[in-house]
Amino acid sequence: MPVKDYLRLRFLPHIWCPGCGHGIVMSGMIRAIEEIGLEKNEVVVVSGIGCSSRMAGYLDFHTMHTLHGRALAFATGVKLGRPDLTVIVPMGDGDALAIGGNHFIHAARRDIDLTAVIMNNRIYGMTGGQGSPMTPQGMRSTTAPRGIADAAFDLVELAKGAGASFVARTTTFHATELTRMIEKAIRHKGFSVVEVMSQCPTYYGRQNRLGNGVEMMKGFRDNTTSIGSKKREARPDLIERGIFVDEDRPVYSPEGLKAD
Amino acid sequence: MTSERPNMRFIQGNEAIAEGALYAGLQFYAGYPITPSTEIAEILSRRLPEMGGTFIQMEDEIASLCTIIGASLTGLKVMTATSGPGFSLMQEAIGYAVMAEVPSVIVNVQRGGPSTGLPTAVAQGDVNQARWGTHGDHAIVTLTASNLQDVFLMTVAGFNMAEAFRTPVILLFDEVVAHMREKVVVPGPGEIEIFERLRTSVPEGTNYHPYLRREDGRLPMSDFGGVHRYNVTGLVHDMWGFPSTDSTIAYDLLHHLVDKLENRADSIARYKEYFTDDARVLLISYGSSARSALQMVVDRRKKGGKLGLLELQSLWPFPAETVREKCEGRTHILVVEMNMGQICHEVKKVVSRPERVFLANRFDGIFISPGDILRVLNMVQGKGV
Numbered sequence: 001m002p003v004k005d006y007l008r009l010r011f012l013p014h015i016w017c018p019g020c021g022h023g024i025v026m027s028g029m030i031r032a033i034e035e036i037g038l039e040k041n042e043v044v045v046v047s048g049i050g051c052s053s054r055m056a057g058y059l060d061f062h063t064m065h066t067l068h069g070r071a072l073a074f075a076t077g078v079k080l081g082r083p084d085l086t087v088i089v090p091m092g093d094g095d096a097l098a099i100g101g102n103h104f105i106h107a108a109r110r111d112i113d114l115t116a117v118i119m120n121n122r123i124y125g126m127t128g129g130q131g132s133p134m135t136p137q138g139m140r141s142t143t144a145p146r147g148i149a150d151a152a153f154d155l156v157e158l159a160k161g162a163g164a165s166f167v168a169r170t171t172t173f174h175a176t177e178l179t180r181m182i183e184k185a186i187r188h189k190g191f192s193v194v195e196v197m198s199q200c201p202t203y204y205g206r207q208n209r210l211g212n213g214v215e216m217m218k219g220f221r222d223n224t225t226s227i228g229s230k231k232r233e234a235r236p237d238l239i240e241r242g243i244f245v246d247e248d249r250p251v252y253s254p255e256g257l258k259a260d
Numbered sequence: 261m262t263s264e265r266p267n268m269r270f271i272q273g274n275e276a277i278a279e280g281a282l283y284a285g286l287q288f289y290a291g292y293p294i295t296p297s298t299e300i301a302e303i304l305s306r307r308l309p310e311m312g313g314t315f316i317q318m319e320d321e322i323a324s325l326c327t328i329i330g331a332s333l334t335g336l337k338v339m340t341a342t343s344g345p346g347f348s349l350m351q352e353a354i355g356y357a358v359m360a361e362v363p364s365v366i367v368n369v370q371r372g373g374p375s376t377g378l379p380t381a382v383a384q385g386d387v388n389q390a391r392w393g394t395h396g397d398h399a400i401v402t403l404t405a406s407n408l409q410d411v412f413l414m415t416v417a418g419f420n421m422a423e424a425f426r427t428p429v430i431l432l433f434d435e436v437v438a439h440m441r442e443k444v445v446v447p448g449p450g451e452i453e454i455f456e457r458l459r460t461s462v463p464e465g466t467n468y469h470p471y472l473r474r475e476d477g478r479l480p481m482s483d484f485g486g487v488h489r490y491n492v493t494g495l496v497h498d499m500w501g502f503p504s505t506d507s508t509i510a511y512d513l514l515h516h517l518v519d520k521l522e523n524r525a526d527s528i529a530r531y532k533e534y535f536t537d538d539a540r541v542l543l544i545s546y547g548s549s550a551r552s553a554l555q556m557v558v559d560r561r562k563k564g565g566k567l568g569l570l571e572l573q574s575l576w577p578f579p580a581e582t583v584r585e586k587c588e589g590r591t592h593i594l595v596v597e598m599n600m601g602q603i604c605h606e607v608k609k610v611v612s613r614p615e616r617v618f619l620a621n622r623f624d625g626i627f628i629s630p631g632d633i634l635r636v637l638n639m640v641q642g643k644g645v
Contacts, residue, residue: 008491011502044484046330057491057502062484064333065493065503066326067356073323077330077338080314081288082485085334106319254316255309 006030006040008060015054017125019205019213021172021198025119026055028175028196029088032183043086046075048100050092051126052119052198069100072107075114080254083113086186093120093134097153101133108162111190112252117182118193120155121200129203140207155195156244165190167245171197171220174241181243189251197224197239267446273438274299276408277341277367277431278307279446280415285454286365287313287336290327292320292346295379296435297369300341321346325353329362333492335457335483337419341367344377344386347393355394356494357428358517361471361479363457365418370434370547372625381625382435384547387602390430391576397514399521401528402430402576406550408442413452414573417530420455425520426479432575434598436548436627457481460488471513472499477520522577529579532571533586535561539568541637542587543620544607545596546572549628553596556630556637575603580610587611592640596620596633 007030016022033043043061047053049068056063062085066074071089079087096104096118107114123141124130131141131148134155138147159167166188168181178196185192199205199216210216225231227242271279278300281289289308291301301317308315314331318324321342328338342350347368357364370386372378390402401421405414411433418429460480462468464487473479482488495503496510504510521528534554536542545553550571557567570586572579587593587607593616595604601619608614620636622628638644 008502010500011491040489041485041487057493060489062489063491064330064484065491065495066329067352067494070322070326070353073318073326074330076316076318076323077288077290077327077332078334078484079330080316080327081331081334081336082483085485102319103323106323254314 001034003027003030006033006060007058011058014058016051017202019199019201020051021121021200021213021217022052022055022119024172024175025052025090025117025178025196025198026058028178029090029117029182030059031179032186035179035183036186038086042084043088044075044078045088045090046071046078047090048095049126050095050124052090052092053095055090069095069098070103071095072100072103072114072116076107076112079112079114083253086115088115088117088186090117090119092125093118093122093155094124094132097133097155097158105158105162108159108164108191108193110252111163111165111249113189113191115182115185115192116194117185118155118195119198120195121198121204123200123204125200125203129207142207155193159193160245163191164193165245165247165249166192166243168193168243169195169197169239170241171217171224172199173217173220177241184243184246188246190247190249267448269444269446270441271408271444272299272441273408273411273433274369275303276411276444277415277433277438278303279444280412281339281365281419282307282311283412283446283452284416284419285337285456286339286419288328288331288338289313289340290316290318290324290331291340292318292324292342294321294343294346296371296438297341297343297367300367321349322353325350325357325364325366328364329353329357329360332362332364333484337363339365339367341369343369343371344373345375347386347389351393354428355396355398358394358398358400359494360492361426362428363422363426364428365422365431366428367431367433369438370432378625380435382548382598382627383623383625384434384549384598385602385623386432387575387599390432397518399518400430400576401425401427401521401574402432403530403574404432404547405573406437406547406571408437408440408444410573411437412444412446414530416452416454420453421528423455423457426481427521430576432547434547459483462488464488469499470501471497473516525577525579526581528574528577529582530573531579531582532573534569534571536568536570536586538566540566540590541568541592541594542590543567543569543594543596543633544572544583544603545569546575546603549596549598552628552630553633556633559630560634572603578606578610583607584610584612590616592637593617594620594633594637594640596628598622598628
């Protein structure tokens with residue numbers, strides 16, 4: 001099916017700014033769902049609040065646009081209510097890791113079969129460019145005019161430490177890799193986390209002089225590398241992309257672990 | 261061992277809540293431990309899976325309510341239970357359930373507040389929080405009870421109303437009712453009507469509008485995972501469930517959310533009357549304080565006093581018509597509650613002679629006694645303390 005058949009055209013145009021990376025993530029998610037061959041009625045998309053969370057409404061699945069930070073809790077109810085459905089949770093970095101940080105680590109600890117796609121643009125876009133737990137130290141936001149003092153999370157390490165059984169990272173520049181990773185994450189039985197480094201040229205890019213959307217994506221190309229790549233020996237600052245954790249574990253159920 | 265009434269039980273209040281919920285068809289429970297409601301979770305963690313349902317202990321009360329809302333959208337009857345601090349954490353998600361019109365039942369076993377307050381002591385200080393705790397204009401259903409048979413019945417009624425009106429229902433009990441033990445007769449199947457979810461008859465392939473009201477004002481639902489895909493949001497939304505900033509849509513939606521309950525306040529109203537026919541002094545009470553109020557009425561009746569009791573079992577929408585009518589012609593109206601006058605204030609608003617309304621209360625963690633109420637009555641009748 002063409003991508004547009006997975007969209008609610010009545011809902012468009014979307015709210016995303018020119019150059020925003022979230023559309024690439026949505027497209028990757030749709031292609032992954034098509035690749036797996038899921039029927040539209042088998043998919044539930046649960047989101048919270050933020051630019052990325054508007055994605056739920058655009059998609060022609062069962063969709064739920066919930067409260068800031070709480071998407072994983074709502075999604076837990078949907079999944080336990082209908083374990084046969086595929087539940088995907090698109091989130092932003094602030095949504096998933098600041099206000100929703102507790103739900104994130106507990107969803108990972110339970111290893112419940114949800115797919116969290118976290119669009120990490122390192123900023124609160126919808127409210128106009130405030131720092132998030134993923135804004136690197138020293139970078140600017142509207143609430144940190146002299147640069148952010150707080151250290152950022154490493155999302156991959158956090159997800160690993162909390163117990164997620166599938167953890168991956170990619171970027172909007174690597175669109176094919178993105179689709180493949182989301183596909184694997186959806187197929188994975190357990191809590192899957194895909195961090196997608198996404199660009200916000202309007203707020204993060206402008207405040208930090210990172211250029212427009214295309215230039216920010218080139219930054220993803222130039223500042224990341226595959227896991228285990230030799231490039232990192234010369235440039236340890238490169239951010240690794242790839243699948244960090246992919247473990248088969250018994251499927252979670254609140255009544256006790258069940259063999260799949 | 262055989263028994264004339266095999267379904268007669270001697271149980272704790274929290275168990276009566278759990279039994280009522282199971283009778284009403286509870287299928288999914290999520291919760292977080294908090295005194296004095298914890299037994300509900302403990303009981304359901306054992307009973308619910310035995311009956312094919314799902315129990316999950318969440319990371320906090322916020323997650324608990326969000327989780328049951330998600331489960332409700334898959335077509336299940338859902339509940340969570342908590343107490344004051346947890347109820348505070350749930351307020352945002354209560355608003356979501358109001359806005360998205362998701363059937364859900366929230367038990368608040370009240371304890372002393374504010375904040376951590378008196379965790380093991382009785383209070384009724386969350387009456388207004390149940391009404392106005394979440395932000396924005398809205399309406400809500402809140403039920404309560406003073407004995408365990410009624411706790412059971414009000415729990416069933418709460419589930420029925422959640423389905424009938426597509427709304428969160430607050431079951432506002434208190435520590436005394438939740439922790440005391442009393443006889444409960446569990447009705448046989450079919451003895452009490454159970455409302456099932458109203459589901460759409462719109463066939464697959466035909467447009468289903470999740471927020472298009474029928475002529476009777478009801479909105480038939482479609483379960484997530486079914487043949488109709490739609491959007492659910494906490495934003496102001498149109499009949500498709502799509503966000504809208506259209507002022508006409510916003511006006512219409514807010515009116516609908518309030519009117520569907522406030523315009524049915526009379527049919528939602530639940531109350532009991534004791535000795536009211538010839539009562540000159542009318543006591544109004546609810547929850548465990550109504551037990552002391554009733555005892556005081558019975559005691560005074562033995563001495564010739566013309567006292568009566570109106571026991572409210574629905575607090576919101578406030579049964580204004582009932583209260584106004586029952587208060588007519590009384591010399592004194594005494595509102596008995598364990599807070600600083602939250603229902604007393606409502607009574608004064610609706611009666612024709614508010615100067616005749618007095619408050620007999622305690623809010624120090626000690627259960628109000630018939631003597632406490634009598635002292636106030638003597639005072640307002642000029643008989644000294």
